[in-house]
Amino acid sequence: MSKLGTLGARLHHGEVGYDFVKNRKIWYGISILITITAILGLTVRGLHMGIEFQGGAVFNTPKNMSVSVAKAEEYAEEASGHDAIVQKLGNGSLRIQVSGIDTAQADKVSAQLASDLDVKETDVAGELVGPSWGEQIANKAWQGLGIFLILVVIYLALAFEWRMALAAFVALIHDITITVGIYALVGFEVTPGTVIGLLTILGYSLYDTVVVFDSLKEQTRDITKQTRWTYSEIANRSINSTLVRSINTTVVALLPVGGLLFIGGGVLGAGMLNDISLSLFVGLAAGAYSSIFIATPLVADLKEREPAMKALKKRVLAKRAQGGDASEPEDAAVSDDAYDDDTEDSAPAVVGPRSQPASRGRGRGRPSGKRR
Structure with a gap:
């Protein structure tokens, strides 16, 4: 860390x-x-x-069903003729979603599911979901x-x-x-x-x-x-x-x-x-x-397509060429201490540490730092 x-x-x-x-x-x-x-x-x-967008029916079975999800899905698709999604809930019951069926079809599917799953028809609770x-x-x-x-x-x-x-x-x-x-x-x-x-x-x-x-x-x-x-x-x-x-x-x-x-x-x-x-x-x-x-x-x-940015890029590359660093890639990240002898070009917009150049002749010959 x-x-x-x-x-x-x-x-x-x-x-x-x-x-x-x-x-x-x-x-x-x-x-x-x-x-x-x-x-x-x-x-x-x-x-x-999902059935919320295209309509269909949801069937819930009793708890602790021994039938597997894959088998229940097969039963549902055979009974309805449509794709079905089966989820096993925490209490062992099955939630069976069948899309694209109406009320009459839902009653038939519910009866067939009860027969296939070996449960009472009243134990298979069905609920229609409209697409609206x-x-x-x-x-x-x-x-x-x-x-x-x-x-x-x-x-x-x-x-x-x-x-x-x-x-x-x-x-x-x-x-x-x-x-x-x-x-x-x-x-x-x-x-x-x-x-x-x-x-x-x-x-x-x-x-x-x-x-x-x-x-x-x-x-x-x-x-x-x-x-x-x-x-x-x-x-x-x-x-x-x-x-x-x-x-x-x-x-x-x-x-x-x-x-x-x-x-x-x-x-x-x-x-x-x-x-x-x-x-x-x-x-x-x-x-x-x-x-x-x-x-x-x-x-x-x-x-970079702006005229001002194009002109800036030319000035930057020209200065690097004059400074003997013309081989540096145009888009390369430049370290903060580069060109630290040019005080007038310091960019207040760029964050990061900079090496501050010492003033020429400062303190030369006298402890006080004043010029003679």
Whole structure:
């Protein structure tokens, strides 16, 4: 832990770091590949919608059933002619969901299930679920998502600038697409819990992005008054200075969600936890990735197209060439003590320790430090 803390301090002060911005094309390529895979999953497999969205019936059996889940699922599908989902509850009873059946079909399915499971027909409690409630949930979710995105873009444009708002918007769409695509590939059932999980990850996805943007905003004040760093280099410093914090917050958030998904849903068989935990787990991981590898590099790309940033980059490279360091990569992270003999180019926007140059001739020949 002490080593991690030391690494975090060194990253924050710019003593060490990884050049995320320079390798941005690699990250863009990875994201495009994952996004295409997610879209193909949605196109080919589609989403497995729960009965809340397409209607159906839910049947509950008595406690301590000896029939296995697989066998009960086979019985339900044979009786209804539709796909069925069976969950074994803690008291040993079975919860059988059958989608796409009406009242008349539900009565027949209930009677057939009672016969197959060797229980009384009155012991199989059936409940019809209409699709209208699920449709209302979905419509409200889409409305909430649209309003959320609009408000986020407006806020980020006012608090930071439109380029950061655009980058954050792209990162959000990236995270949502990947999460929904993985849902399609895995084949988990989409329930209202899934919708709640998707809406929840939007805030988490923005959290790390806004932290990096805030650091970048502080470090790029009066950026054109210095010739030490380009905008991309300062953007890279912002990512590195907040990297450990982003990793820590993401890991802390993923641990309990991972417990729900892998232990609660996988080991203990509480399938209902999968609905919300998978969307949270994938969304949190995708949000952490996009804030580091997508949002900030995209802002740097957009800013470097500005005439002022192009001119700054030329001045920085020209100065390095004059200083005998022309071989340094354009997007490389520059240490804080570089060019410490040029006091007029000190950039107040860039945080980190700097070696302060001693004044020439100060104290020369007299203890008091005054000139003769």
